[in-house]
Amino acid sequence: MDHLPKYENYSYEELLSARQAIDAEAHPERTRALDELLASHAQKNQPKDAISDKIIRTGKGRFLGNGKEYFSIWIVNLLLTIVTFGIYSAWAKVRNNRYIYGNTEIDGHRFHYLADPVQILIGRIIAIVFFALYFLASNFSPMAFGIMTVALLLLSPYFALMSLRFNMKMTGYRNIRFRFDGTYGGAFVYFMLYPFLTIFTLYLALPLAMKKMDQYIIDHTRYGDPEFISNTKTGEYYIAGFVASILASIVFILSMAALGINFADVNDVQQQAEGGLITIALPFIYLAVYLLSSSYYQAHIRNHIFNHSEIEQVASFKSSVAFIDLFIIKFTNILAIIVTLGLAIPWAKVRMTRYLAEATEVSVTAQADSIIASSDNEGNAIGDEVASAFDVDVALG
Amino acid sequence: MTQFTSEGTLYLAGSSKALPVRAEFNGAELRVFDEQQNCVGSFVHEEINAKSKLGSLPRELLLPTRELLQISSSDAVNQWLDAHSKAKTHALESSKSTILFSIFLVPISLVGIFKYLLPYLAIQFAAIVPDGVKSVASQQTLTTLDYTALEPSDLSLETQTQIDAYFAQTVLAINGSLAQFNLHFRQSDMMGANAFALPDGTIVITDELVQLLEEDEDLLKAIFLHELGHVAHDHSMRLIAETLVTSLAIDYLIGDLGAMVELVAGFSSTVIQNQYSQELEWEADNFAIDMMIANGKDPIHFANAMEKFKAHYMGDAEEPDAVSFMSSHPITQQRIDNARAQSEQLKSHH
Numbered sequence: 001m002d003h004l005p006k007y008e009n010y011s012y013e014e015l016l017s018a019r020q021a022i023d024a025e026a027h028p029e030r031t032r033a034l035d036e037l038l039a040s041h042a043q044k045n046q047p048k049d050a051i052s053d054k055i056i057r058t059g060k061g062r063f064l065g066n067g068k069e070y071f072s073i074w075i076v077n078l079l080l081t082i083v084t085f086g087i088y089s090a091w092a093k094v095r096n097n098r099y100i101y102g103n104t105e106i107d108g109h110r111f112h113y114l115a116d117p118v119q120i121l122i123g124r125i126i127a128i129v130f131f132a133l134y135f136l137a138s139n140f141s142p143m144a145f146g147i148m149t150v151a152l153l154l155l156s157p158y159f160a161l162m163s164l165r166f167n168m169k170m171t172g173y174r175n176i177r178f179r180f181d182g183t184y185g186g187a188f189v190y191f192m193l194y195p196f197l198t199i200f201t202l203y204l205a206l207p208l209a210m211k212k213m214d215q216y217i218i219d220h221t222r223y224g225d226p227e228f229i230s231n232t233k234t235g236e237y238y239i240a241g242f243v244a245s246i247l248a249s250i251v252f253i254l255s256m257a258a259l260g261i262n263f264a265d266v267n268d269v270q271q272q273a274e275g276g277l278i279t280i281a282l283p284f285i286y287l288a289v290y291l292l293s294s295s296y297y298q299a300h301i302r303n304h305i306f307n308h309s310e311i312e313q314v315a316s317f318k319s320s321v322a323f324i325d326l327f328i329i330k331f332t333n334i335l336a337i338i339v340t341l342g343l344a345i346p347w348a349k350v351r352m353t354r355y356l357a358e359a360t361e362v363s364v365t366a367q368a369d370s371i372i373a374s375s376d377n378e379g380n381a382i383g384d385e386v387a388s389a390f391d392v393d394v395a396l397g
Numbered sequence: 398m399t400q401f402t403s404e405g406t407l408y409l410a411g412s413s414k415a416l417p418v419r420a421e422f423n424g425a426e427l428r429v430f431d432e433q434q435n436c437v438g439s440f441v442h443e444e445i446n447a448k449s450k451l452g453s454l455p456r457e458l459l460l461p462t463r464e465l466l467q468i469s470s471s472d473a474v475n476q477w478l479d480a481h482s483k484a485k486t487h488a489l490e491s492s493k494s495t496i497l498f499s500i501f502l503v504p505i506s507l508v509g510i511f512k513y514l515l516p517y518l519a520i521q522f523a524a525i526v527p528d529g530v531k532s533v534a535s536q537q538t539l540t541t542l543d544y545t546a547l548e549p550s551d552l553s554l555e556t557q558t559q560i561d562a563y564f565a566q567t568v569l570a571i572n573g574s575l576a577q578f579n580l581h582f583r584q585s586d587m588m589g590a591n592a593f594a595l596p597d598g599t600i601v602i603t604d605e606l607v608q609l610l611e612e613d614e615d616l617l618k619a620i621f622l623h624e625l626g627h628v629a630h631d632h633s634m635r636l637i638a639e640t641l642v643t644s645l646a647i648d649y650l651i652g653d654l655g656a657m658v659e660l661v662a663g664f665s666s667t668v669i670q671n672q673y674s675q676e677l678e679w680e681a682d683n684f685a686i687d688m689m690i691a692n693g694k695d696p697i698h699f700a701n702a703m704e705k706f707k708a709h710y711m712g713d714a715e716e717p718d719a720v721s722f723m724s725s726h727p728i729t730q731q732r733i734d735n736a737r738a739q740s741e742q743l744k745s746h747h
Contacts, residue, residue, distance in 0.1 A: 013409050013416075020410035020463050069452045076490045079499040082506050086646075095451060095486065102454045109406075109415065110467075112457070128645060135644070139637045140534040142541050174415055175408035175465040224413065341504060371413040 007033050012041045016372075053313055057107060057364050061357030064110075065103030067347035073099055074346040090121035100349065101171065104357050107364060112172035157187035168221060176373045182220040190216040207237035214301070218309050224373030231308040240300040248293035255285045291330050299323035306360065314368050318361040329355055399424065399477065405455065405468030407437065420468050422477055427458075429466065438462065447478040450487040511669055515642050516635070516676075523634030528597070531634070535595035539581070542601075550582035550604050556612060557582055563614055564600070567621040570692045571629070578625065582607075590709060594624040596633040609705050615698040616705070619685060623699070626684030632677045639673045674725040682732055686739050696743065700736035703729055 007015065007030075015038050024031045077092035094117045101113040134152070137144040161182055168180040194209035211234045218230040259281065299321040306319030333348035400423050407418045407429055418437065421428045427445065429438040438460065446459040456474055458466040468474060489495045550557065564580040578598040585591065590606035600621065610616040627633070647669075686696045707729045 013412075013414055016412050016414075017410050017462050017464065021461075065452065065454075072496045073452055073490045075499040075503060076486075076495055079503050079506075080489075082503065082510070091486075098448075098451055099454065102451070110455075131645065132641060135641050136637070140530060140537075142537050174413040175410070176413050343500070369414055373411050373413075 005030070007037055010037070012038075012370075015041065053365060055316075055363045056366055057368075059107045059362060061104065061106040061360040061362075063103055063350065063354035063357045064105055065099060065350060067350040070096075070099055070350050071343075071346040075343075087121065090117040090124060093117075093120055100353055104353065106357070106360065106362055107368075109174050113170060114172050114177065115166075115170040153192075157191045158184055160191050161187040164217065173223070174371075176224040176371060179222040179224075180217075180220055181222060182216065186216055186220070207241045208234050210241075210301075211237040214305060218305065223311060223314075224371045226311045226314055226371060228309055228311055230305065231310075232305055233308070236304045237301065240297045240304075243300070244293040244297040247296055248289050251292055252285070252289045255289075259285075287334065288331060291334075292327050295327035295330060296323045299326050313365060314371065315362050315364045318363075319359055320361070321356065321359045325355065399473070401471075401473040403468040403471060403474050405466060407431075408465040408467070410463035418466070420466065422473070438464070438466075442477075445478075447482075449482070449484040450475055450479060452487075452490070510646070511643065515639055515646070516673065518642065519635045519638035520631075522638040523631040526596075526631075526634050531596040535597035535599050538595055539599060539601070543583075546587040547583040547585050547601070547603075550584050552582055552604055552607060556607070560602075560607065560612070560617060563617050564621055567618050567625065571622070571625060571688050573625065573629075578628070580621075590706070592620055592624055594627040594633070596628070596631070598628050600624045600628075609709055610702060615694070616702040618694075619689065619699040619702045622685035622688050623681045626681035626688075627677070629684065630677075630680055632681065636673060636677060640670055643669050643673075671725050675727045678726050678732075679735075682735065686736055690739070690743055695740055696736045697740040700733045700740065703733045703736065707733065 007018070010018065015034055019031070019034045019038060022031055022034065074096060077088070077095055081089045081092050094113065094115055097113040097115070101111040104111045134145070134148050137148050161180075161184060164180045164182065168178040171178045190209075190213045194212050195206075198205040198209050211232060215230050215232055218228045218232075221228045300323065302321055303319040306317040310316040329352055333344070333351065336344040337348055400421075402422065403420045405418055405420055407416045408414070409416070416431050416437065418432075419430045421430065425442040427440045427442070428436055429440075431437050440460060444461045448457040448459070450456065450470065453470055455467050456470050456478060458468070458478070460466055552560075560582075561580060564578075565575060568575055568578045578600065581599060581601045582604065583601055584604040588603055588605075590603060590609040592600065592602040592606055594600050602620070606620070607617070610620070682699070685699055689696050689699065711729075
């Protein structure tokens, strides 16, 4: 007979600690006792809706690091990556992300990046092998290339899924990990099928597909046990897409006119570029137009998603990104990176992270201070690394 | 006995509950007190798993109770935590000399890698690719092109036979064998006047190019020599290898930093690949010129062939110098000048 400690005298927090630390197989009686007491505590601690829904705190995000400090970390890790022919890159990624996540703070608490470099390294090696085989196939054997392309198409929802799962699991806040519990079926429908079907509608259904994809991701993201819920509207996606396209067209036409390029002879546009000046200006114009429209879309959609997503009875969010600010930051970042041959990358990253953090606000209820996370299994780094090698990027806002 | 305290936050296990705490360090022991001065935990140095120091981030201590203790970084705290730690990365990241060293060495080593190391590795790779593989690759490529960009030639049998003879003479002139090199004729609206070489020694020339060169023997032979140069130096395999490692290298060195940087990465990848491709074109040009000189021919023919190209594609417009990094071929005028210069040099020696 197991001698039970006096669990009735334990506070709720102590019960939790004990339950987490205990070996359930060795002490089944204690485990059961703990579970019963925890359940009764949980019931007592759930007062009815009016009180638990009350927002007790609101706060904007902050970024507490700076470009100079990040630069020294980034550049030294880059050197180590080069001298180890890329093997150290997994450790570099972990350190860089720990710095960025760890300096991002909201509601008084910082985020954590929890990945283990070895997981990432293994994932990267597998990704390199896949990529190399695919590339060589494309050059040596069109038939093998064709087969691999089809296989890649079928596998890409899986990679996207694994990538999301891994990245969520590696993100921590207040000692709880985020989780993504989507499945291959859902991933196939929302990351593959919907986008594919948009082709048949001449891409007019693309905003709908994007909305469905974002919604699927949010609805399957959890913070500990509680789930995120989204209330996004498809209409906003159409507005964002439409305005972004109009914006791009207007700016493009205006700049072409400013440069004196005539569109009547589309084939001769290249020839009309007299001298090197216009030839150099052209890529920057394309870049600016692309950034302008993508900034509009990104700002509009990110704001919409945050403003209409929540963790029920725990937290709600707000985002106030201004698309012009976003565009200016991105454009000047790229110029700085080009001019400094890449050395400005850490400052660019800090600047962008800070802007997005400060444009984000969270409002929490009392329940935010007592969220529970049952333990979960390890995510898989391979999916993440393979996904990034093939650019299957399922980015949210 | 060292004794000091630090303020911080204790995050309980499996829950988002966070307590403001005071951590008291006493020798090898750490005791954590909450705001009511209750002791909520007592640990010894060995059982604490501290994450490595990183910049000025607060220190994170993973406790055996699966709680997380986050305390401000201070010299005393850091020393206590890192006394037996082997992690040296923070020391490197905060050492001014290492940082300066990195600022210089990173660009230099990147240039060294892309300009020397990767091409060197690519040449080694190209050398070990078995002939069977090259053969399969070439055949499949030609088949694919025949489905997409190439039509059967419209040249008369006479013309083809005559040009075949020029080709055979050129192959023998470089001490090659007709078993490894063969010439195919095609017509192509998509490619226009063009000639290309496949890794197994297959050379393809379009009707449009034959007409552009007015079926002139010297001009055609100059072009053949250029293409044979590509095969002789295994350029196809080399470019494949260079492109592969470049893509991988760029992706892994700066691919983590978000879509915006990937735009720049994609652009630099293209620029680098164009540099590699231009380098190969120069090698083929110089191979042709050297062979012509060795066989008593005047390199001016190569210059003339290039002149016709230039006139055909560009009319009177000047090719801006700035464009060269966006193009897979060197600036045509430079190739013409190179051939002319070597022709002048040859004449002045006689």
